[in-house]
Amino acid sequence: MTDSTIVLNGDLSRRVVVDTQSMDWTPSPAGQVLRKRLHLVGQAESGQVTSLVRYEPGASFPAHDHPQGEEILVLEGVFSDEHGDWPAGSYLLNPEGFKHAPFSREGCLLFVKLRQYPGADREHVAIDTTARPWQPSVRKNTSWKKLYAQEPYTDFMRLESWDTPAAIGQINFPQGAEILVLKGSFADDEGSYRTHCWLRIPAGGAIHPTSNEYCELYIKEGGFTYLRTT
Numbered sequence: 001m002t003d004s005t006i007v008l009n010g011d012l013s014r015r016v017v018v019d020t021q022s023m024d025w026t027p028s029p030a031g032q033v034l035r036k037r038l039h040l041v042g043q044a045e046s047g048q049v050t051s052l053v054r055y056e057p058g059a060s061f062p063a064h065d066h067p068q069g070e071e072i073l074v075l076e077g078v079f080s081d082e083h084g085d086w087p088a089g090s091y092l093l094n095p096e097g098f099k100h101a102p103f104s105r106e107g108c109l110l111f112v113k114l115r116q117y118p119g120a121d122r123e124h125v126a127i128d129t130t131a132r133p134w135q136p137s138v139r140k141n142t143s144w145k146k147l148y149a150q151e152p153y154t155d156f157m158r159l160e161s162w163d164t165p166a167a168i169g170q171i172n173f174p175q176g177a178e179i180l181v182l183k184g185s186f187a188d189d190e191g192s193y194r195t196h197c198w199l200r201i202p203a204g205g206a207i208h209p210t211s212n213e214y215c216e217l218y219i220k221e222g223g224f225t226y227l228r229t230t
Contacts, residue, residue, distance in 0.1 A: 004044070005041075005042060005043060005047075006042065006043070006044055007041050007229075007230060008037060008038075008039060008040040008041070009038065009039045009040075009200065010040075010228070010229045010230065011229065012176065012202060012203070012224050012227060012229060013202050013203075014202060015190075015199070015200065015201060015202055015205060016039075016198075016200040017190075017191060017193065017197065017199050018197065018198045019194065019197050020036050020038070020196045020197065020198060021194065021195070021196060021197075023036045024036075025054060028053075030059065030060070030062070031059075032055070032056040032058070032059035032060075033053065033054070033055055033056070033059050033061055034053070034054045034056070035051045035052065035053045035054070036051060036052040037050070037051045038050045038051060038052070038198045039200070041229065041230065042115075046115075047115065047228075048068075048115045048116055048227060049114045049115070050112070050113045050114075050116075050198070051111075051112050051113075052075075052109065052110070052111060052112075052196065053109070053111075054107070054108070054109050054110075055077070055079065055102075055104035055107055055108045055109075055110070056107055057104070057105065057106050057107040058103075058104075058105065058107075059103065059104055060101065060102070060103035060104075061102045063099060063100065064099065064100075064101075065097070065098065065099040066095075066096065066098050066114070066115075067096060067115060068096060068114075068115040068116065068117055068118045068226075069093065069094060069095045069096055069098075069114075069115070069116065069117025069119075069122060070092075070093075070094040070098070070112065070114050070115075070117070071092070071093050071094075071112070071113040071117065071148075071157070072086075072090075072091070072092040072093075072110050072111070072112050073090075073091050073092075073110065073111040073180075073218055074088050074089065074090040074091075074108060074109075074110055075088060075110060075111060075182070075196075076088050076108060076109035077104060077106055077107050077109060078104060078106055078108055079104055079108045080102065080103050080104060080105065081100040081101060081102040081103070082100060082101060083100060083126075084126070086126070088108075088130075089128060089129045089130035090126070090127065090128055090129070091125065091126070091127040091129055091147050091148075092126050092127075093117065093122070093123070093124065093125035093147075094124060095119070095120070095121075095122035095123065095124055096117070096119065096122070097120060098124060111180055111218065116155075116223060116226050116227060117153075117155070117226065118226060122150060122153065123148075123150055125147070125148055127147065129145055129147070129159060132145050133145075134161055137160070139168055140167060140168065140169075141162060141164045141165075141167045141168055142160055142161070142162055142163075142168060143160070143161045143163075144159060144160045144161075145158060145159040146158055147159065147218075153222075154175070154222035154223075154225045154226075155220060155221070155222040155223040155225065155226065156220070156221055156222055157218070157219070157220045157221075158218075158219055159182070159217065159218055159219075160217050160219055161214070161216045162186065162209065162214065162215050162216075162217070164212050164214075165186045165187075165209030165211050165212065165213070166209055166210050166211060166212050169208070170206050170207070170208045171206060171207050171208070172205075172206045173201045173203070173204075173205050173206060174203065174204060175221050175222050175224060176200070176201055176202050176203040176204075176205065176221070176223075177201045177205075177219055177220060177221045178198070178200050178201075178218075178219070178220045178223065179198070179199040179200075179201070179207075179217055179218065179219050179220075180196065180198050180199075180217065181193050181194065181195050181196060181197045181198075181215060181216075181217055182195070182196075182216040182217055182218055183195060183216040184214050184215030184216065185197075185211065185213055185215055186209045186210075186211045186215050187209065187210050187211040188207050188208050188209055188210055189208060189210065192211075203224060
């Protein structure tokens with residue numbers, strides 16, 4: 001490991017919980033683009049990273065490509081690039097070879113994952129999740145919306161809504177999982193998780209919600225395959 005390598009929450013065998021509301025924003029090289037880093041392995045500006053990113057009104061980022069891909073979920077405002085305008089609820093998977101110069105006229109808040117999607121044949125995905133109906137899940141009191149799944153890649157991402165979390169029972173994650181609370185909150189025996197709290201559950205782990213507040217979540221499973229630890 002070189003002196004310039006950073007390892008933030010790189011141990012995939014440990015449960016990680018980050019309450020992003022209690023974190024301060026830090027500037028990126030683009031100045032008016034701010035971030036809260038949840039996970040980083042590698043060099044500061046070129047490692048694998050998971051972040052909340054905020055564009056101030058009128059902020060822009062220079063044109064750049066995306067080695068090993070990029071995933072974006074727009075949480076607030078409107079995110080834009082030369083390919084279109086992406087309002088809150090938009091989901092983007094930009095694969096290797098994709099290039100853009102992003103900006104935001106009014107400002108926006110994003111959940112962003114970089115350099116975690118190797119494979120030149122991955123599909124480019126752009127979804128307005130607000131226009132898609134919730135689908136019933138095999139778990140009671142749960143609905144879902146597909147975001148991404150593609151053979152032969154192991155990662156798959158979805159949105160879930162929990163009407164009454166305590167009624168769901170235990171949720172097992174054989175391959176581990178990452179969770180971002182999008183609306184509402186939930187609790188389990190280990191703590192409480194409010195809006196924009198990020199959790200990573202190790203392989204073989206589980207959560208057992210105990211609260212009764214409606215919530216919506218981003219959930220990613222199967223992604224540990226592509227994560228570095230050092």
